[in-house]
Amino acid sequence: MPPEEFRVVEVSEENIGDLCLLCVPPERLDDPVFMMGVELKKTWVKDVLNRWGAVARIAYLGETPVGFIQYVPVTDEKIVHITCIFVPRKEHWRKGIGRRLLTSLVEDMRRPKEWFGGEPPLALVTKPFPGEKPEQYPARNFFKDMGFKQVESNPSLLYFPLKHGFTYIPPEQRESNYIPQEDDKGKVVILYNPSFCPFSYFFLKKSVQEIEKAMPGISVRWINGWEEPVEIERRGISDGIVVNAKLIRSFLLAGREVFLKEVLDALREA
Numbered sequence: 001m002p003p004e005e006f007r008v009v010e011v012s013e014e015n016i017g018d019l020c021l022l023c024v025p026p027e028r029l030d031d032p033v034f035m036m037g038v039e040l041k042k043t044w045v046k047d048v049l050n051r052w053g054a055v056a057r058i059a060y061l062g063e064t065p066v067g068f069i070q071y072v073p074v075t076d077e078k079i080v081h082i083t084c085i086f087v088p089r090k091e092h093w094r095k096g097i098g099r100r101l102l103t104s105l106v107e108d109m110r111r112p113k114e115w116f117g118g119e120p121p122l123a124l125v126t127k128p129f130p131g132e133k134p135e136q137y138p139a140r141n142f143f144k145d146m147g148f149k150q151v152e153s154n155p156s157l158l159y160f161p162l163k164h165g166f167t168y169i170p171p172e173q174r175e176s177n178y179i180p181q182e183d184d185k186g187k188v189v190i191l192y193n194p195s196f197c198p199f200s201y202f203f204l205k206k207s208v209q210e211i212e213k214a215m216p217g218i219s220v221r222w223i224n225g226w227e228e229p230v231e232i233e234r235r236g237i238s239d240g241i242v243v244n245a246k247l248i249r250s251f252l253l254a255g256r257e258v259f260l261k262e263v264l265d266a267l268r269e270a
C-alpha cells in the first residue's frame, strides 16, 4: 500500500471515540465489562488531552481508523512515554502503518515543546505490552526494529534517544506501598481508576470471577478512584487487588494457579 493511502491524524475531542474503540476486539463490542474499560479509557484520554493538549495519533485508511500510537509527557524526566502502539487487524499489518505512526511522533517530538520549557524531549521511552495474540508481531520486536535500545537496569523498558548520545536511566523504582486497612480484612477489595488501556478493567473483572469461583460467597468491594478519592488515598495505591488487607502481586494472565495461590494464602493469614 503506498503511504498516501492512509493518513495520520492527532487525537482531539472529535475522534476520542475512534481511539478508544480501535482496540476493542469485535466479539467484545457487546460486552458490558469490556465497554466499561472503554469508558475508563475515554476518561483517561480526556484528562491527558486537557492537561497536555496531546495524547495520541490515529492512522486512518479512508475514514476507517486502523492503528494508533499514544503517549504522555513525563516532565520531571524530560521524556515522552509511549503507552501503546497497536494496529489491531491482520489485513492492515506490514503495510507501514506502525512505522508511519512512530515516525510522525518522532518528527513531532524533535520540535520544541512547552511541556519541557520550550525544548524537545530527550527520548521516547516505552514498556511494550507483552501479551500480544499468537499471530501479532510483538510491540517489543517492533520498537527494537525501529531503533529503540534496551534500558540496562530494566530490560522491560526501551528508549529512543532524541538528543545525540543520550542514555536513559530510569529513576529508582518507587514500590507502590499499600497501607493495610482494618476494613479490608476478610474480603477482596478492587481499586481502579481511568486507564490508558481498556483491557485493565476487563482483567480485573476476570480476576474477581476467578476468585469468586475458587471462593464462592467471598465479599468483594469495588472502589472507583474518582468517585471515592479518599478511599484510594488512605490505601496509598491507585489500583490493584487487595485480599484480606494484602496487596496481590501476581497477575492472572501470567498464571492462574500462582495468582489463586497468592489469593488463598492472603486469605488464610490471620
Ligand SMILES: CC(C)(COP(=O)(O)OP(=O)(O)OC[C@H]1O[C@@H](n2cnc3c(N)ncnc32)[C@H](O)[C@@H]1OP(=O)(O)O)[C@@H](O)C(=O)NCCC(=O)NCCS
Pocket (backbone or CB within 6 Å): 023, 084, 085, 086, 087, 088, 092, 093, 094, 095, 096, 097, 098, 099, 100, 129, 131, 132, 133, 136, 137, 138, 139, 142, 145
Ligand atoms: C507492532 C505493530 C504495531 C506493527 O504494525 P505494522 O503496521 O504491521 O508495522 P509496519 O508494517 O509499519 O512494520 C514496521 C517494521 O516492523 C517490523 N515488523 C512488523 N511486522 C512484522 C512481522 N510480522 N514480522 C517481522 N517483522 C515485522 C519490520 O521491521 C517492519 O519493517 P519492514 O516492513 O520494512 O521490514 C503491530 O503488529 C501490532 O499492533 N502488534 C501488536 C502490538 C501490541 O501488542 N500492542 C498492544 C495492544 S493492547
